[in-house]
Amino acid sequence: MAAKSLSRFWEWGKNIVCVGRNYADHVKEMRSAVLSEPVLFLKPSTAYAPEGTPIPLPAHTRNLHHELELAVVMGKRGRAVPEAAAMDYVAGYALCLDMTARDVQDECKKKGLPWTLAKSFTGSCPVSAFVPKERVPDPHQLKLWLKVNGELRQEGDTSAMIFSIPYIISYVSKIMTLEEGDIILTGTPKGVGPVKENDEIEAGIHGVVSMRFRVERPER
Numbered sequence: 001m002a003a004k005s006l007s008r009f010w011e012w013g014k015n016i017v018c019v020g021r022n023y024a025d026h027v028k029e030m031r032s033a034v035l036s037e038p039v040l041f042l043k044p045s046t047a048y049a050p051e052g053t054p055i056p057l058p059a060h061t062r063n064l065h066h067e068l069e070l071a072v073v074m075g076k077r078g079r080a081v082p083e084a085a086a087m088d089y090v091a092g093y094a095l096c097l098d099m100t101a102r103d104v105q106d107e108c109k110k111k112g113l114p115w116t117l118a119k120s121f122t123g124s125c126p127v128s129a130f131v132p133k134e135r136v137p138d139p140h141q142l143k144l145w146l147k148v149n150g151e152l153r154q155e156g157d158t159s160a161m162i163f164s165i166p167y168i169i170s171y172v173s174k175i176m177t178l179e180e181g182d183i184i185l186t187g188t189p190k191g192v193g194p195v196k197e198n199d200e201i202e203a204g205i206h207g208v209v210s211m212r213f214r215v216e217r218p219e220r
Contacts, residue, residue, distance in 0.1 A: 006091050006181065007130045009073055010050055013181030016043035016125055017172055018069075018098055022162050022187025038163050038171055041115050043098075047125035054216035056123040057197050061101030064195055064215070067188035068146040068154045068203055070139065071096040072165055073130065074182045081173040086166035089178070093136055095128040095144070095205055096185055097213075102194070125185075126201075128211040135208065139165055146203040148195055154203075156189025163187075 004012050020039035049055055057064055075091025098119065105118035136142070139158060146154040168184060195201065195215050204210030
């Protein structure tokens with residue numbers, strides 16, 4: 001078996017842990033309450049869509065939204081990681097989209113149901129190239145942006161996160177063991193919105209990495 005490479009973590013990484021409500025402007029935009037602890041949900045590894053593949057438009061939604069997020073890529077296994085040591089477990093970063101079936105999520109919220117149908121469908125986590133930790137001196141000083149068909153939709157600074165990356169890693173690892181190749185999506189800034197078939201999504205971290213995807217309806 002070939003050695004695992006973190007530069008292609010999406011081919012073998014097991015867990016995609018997502019943090020909700022981590023930017024105050026997005027919380028306000030969604031008319032949600034700021035909570036004292038992170039909101040967590042999971043995506044399966046089949047949610048990965050590396051650049052060069054399309055973003056699928058699922059048949060079970062009529063309102064697919066983009067949510068731009070900085071992802072933290074874990075470099076080693078960690079359980080109950082102290083916050084002070086959390087960054088030692090980070091191998092690097094990536095840019096991800098948390099594609100969300102908003103109409104489905106709204107119904108789940110009304111009924112008090114999990115968000116799985118809205119968040120965890122195949123191809124719901126488009127991902128950029130891996131960015132080694134050494135290229136990002138401070139992950140809390142990054143500017144994220146996203147355009148749809150050339151129009152700027154999302155722009156935000158990671159300095160505006162409610163919960164810091166070390167806090168999130170420590171918090172998550174006290175609940176579930178994190179393994180090498182796992183990623184944590186750290187939340188989205190304001191500006192989330194709908195996309196439709198044939199839309200072009202371009203997103204990036206200023207000065208670090210960019211990516212481009214097309215939204216397509218699966219053949220089946």
